[in-house]
Amino acid sequence: MGWAIALHGGAGDIPMDLPADVREPREACLRHCLQMGIDALKAHKSPLDVVELVVRELENNEYFNAGRGSVLTSSGTVEMEACIMDGNTKNCGAVSGLTTVVNAISLARLVMEKTPHIYLAFEGAEAFAREQGVETMDPSHFITPRNIERLKQAKEANRVQVDYNTRPIPKDNKPPAPSGDSELGTVGCVAVDSYGHLATATSTGGLVNKMVGRIGDTPVIGAGTYANKLCAVSATGQGDAIIRATVARDVAALMEYKGLSLKEAADFVVEECAPKGTTGLIAVSATGEVTMPFNTTGMFRACATEYGHRELAIW
């Protein structure tokens, strides 16, 4: 069996008439990240290194809801969170409430490797970032005009939404589809090498108009992110639904405790355990399989295997 990799840029109610000027940069980024991941696996980098470098790239891209381009809290600020997990050792790291750290995923890795803890948040996490000398920027760096507009719309609609995909709607156009809470957001990557070593990483700005201090599924081990010796999973969608359904852990638990295959387990969780319209995930198994199911309209995603399978899709 060979290596395999999958990455996502968020699941949700992605409209089929997504304008080209938004669609193309995202597809280009997915393509670029996929190639980076493939090159790294071919260069025998560990899956842990691979998922980190891919997620850093997605964080740096302003069209995805992580790092720069993160959606805004109800106060108009950015609070970023991320999580990374090594399937072999089950070591993991998580961060929440970051406002100045350019790459939350790398800080999560440092928590895992340089502290006796797994999870640091808010001021404590920011202080740790400064101690570690990671790259930081003024919080305004992460805020994009698109997200300022999204927040304004969300406040008008008086709804919390994960959607960041509908472009800002001109005043004379119709309001968003009745379903309303389009769910997008979060970026992630899972990888397995030819030895069966697994790793996962997820990063996000959270929900548009979320309450200050709100934590979602991404940094909650077993909810949005999980890896063990059987599989590595990264989830995206409506964070609260993903937490309640402990999505990432359940995929692995179904394989472990019920003997399901990766595909069966992932399909079961997405179809039966999480409400329709809330959840997508990417997963790889120790035997090199890849799956990317979602119960939303779409999910920005890409994957590749050593045997030449390549896929990049939205719906």
Added chain:
Amino acid sequence: MGWAIALHGGAGDIPRDLPLELRELRESCLHRCLDIAIDAFNARKSPLDIVELVVRELENDPHFNAGRGSVLTDNGTVEMEACIMDGTTKKCGAVSGLTTVVNAVSLARLVMEKTPHIYLAFEGAEAFAREQGVETIDSRHFITPKNIERLKQAKAANSVQVDYTQPIPIVDEPPVPNGDSQIGTVGCVAVDSSGNLAAATSTGGLVNKMVGRIGDTPLVGAGTYANKFCAVSCTGKGEEIIRSTVARDVAALMEYKGLTLKEATNYVIKECTPQGTTGLIAVSATGEVVTPFNTTGMFRACATQDGRSEIGIW
């Protein structure tokens, strides 16, 4: 089948020569909590109400590592966290980084019931607490002399510890070589005679933890979990409980592998978590109760409607 309840005041390397005074204070709190729970069941309160009021009582008791009596961060401050989950609906609420809120578990419940979210932390959680008008008090209220002493010792030993067994007088021997004694966290699980389940956990975390450190307690599926099969609350070394997703695994073993509550919890405690790190309490929809641990001891109590009750440490 009737109702059942279990509660804990922390698992860890509890020394058998725990001073009598400290032991009695904790045991009497556990007794008090059982009485509160029994009265509440008789008054037909929901399991969700019951786990909340039992954990409030444990939070208010300064001899347990939650609310008043919480262990201190490396800065000498208190950062409290809690989680509550309703097994019937799988609704849940969690909070972290609280410094002034008297009852973290009640704030967690308000997050669940009054916001579109599950989990609020640090300043955002404190702001929500003020909005909701919950009881808050100057953060010094939560700090006890015992915990100031524990922090001092932990810094001296230069180790992060969950232990909050009595401060060791300087003349005595240093802590056991293993060092990381693990106690902390309080919790409660309950099931009524209709099989409705609920779990709640609350803690101050690890002695000498880094500011901003979050443990297993507020992570749904790690330290706290409830669904239609069972309700679970864990205690011990938070980082190990997170890695082993202990609370969810108990339920998953029942759900996906058909194990009984006892089999599932024994398996998780014996096979999934390192020796000396974990304890848990759990009840099932059919009224069973278990309180396994792989540490030296766990402060615990349980009772069932048929009149049996138990309080234990080792």
